[in-house]
Amino acid sequence: MTTRWYPVEECDDSLLTSASVYLTRTVDVPYPAEETWAALTDDSGPAHWTKGVKRLTWTSPRPFGVGTTREVETVGGFALRERFYRWDEGHRKTFTVVGSTHNVFKRLVEDYVVESTPEGSRLTWQWAGDLHRPWSFMKPVLKKLVLEPTAESHIGGLPAHMASTH
Structure with missing residues (x-):
């Protein structure tokens, strides 16, 4: 059976x-910071610690950079195709979603910034999206029940994951 992919409008930081x-x-x-960056860019990355993420597959060869692509599949069978339009090795990476197996997102961007701190490092993450109808009408419920818990496990779960690998 062939998976149907819906196009998602490419965008940039303006979103x-x-x-x-x-x-x-x-x-x-x-x-x-080097270890935090490595955890974010390893072969399966957030699939190790993010609730709901079943698989993450880099579809571009290393070394990664602008234009790198990957696919993310969730536990429920929802998948996204992503293309990085920013890649500042060791510091910042930003992608736009270009395809989805469900016609939910009109536009979507994720941004990751890793900075050194006296105690280790800090990860700052941003997620921005616009939804197609009827999803746009369910935005508060979708945000509270799906997006916020996934975001919390995605970012909040990173330190525990890294501790388990040391």
Whole structure:
């Protein structure tokens, strides 16, 4: 059976200030920035610690950079295709979603920034999206029941994951 992919409109940083749905999280990690970056870019990355993420597949060869692509599949069978339009190795990466197996997102961007701190590092994450109808009418419920819990496990779960690998 062939998976149907719906196009998602490519976008850039302007969505971070204009999106109808916006989430941001920051977490301090007691490990150096290099290790935090490595955890975010390993072969399965957030699939190790993010609730709801079943599989993450990099579809571009290393070394990663602008234009790198990957696919993310959730436990419920929802999948996204992503293309990175920013890649500042060791510091920042930002992608736009370009395809989805469900016609939910009109536009979607995720941004990750890793910075050194005296105690280790800090990850700042932003997620911004615009939804198609009828999902746009269910925005408050979708945000509270799906997006916010996933974001919390995605960002909040990183330090525990890194501790389990040390």
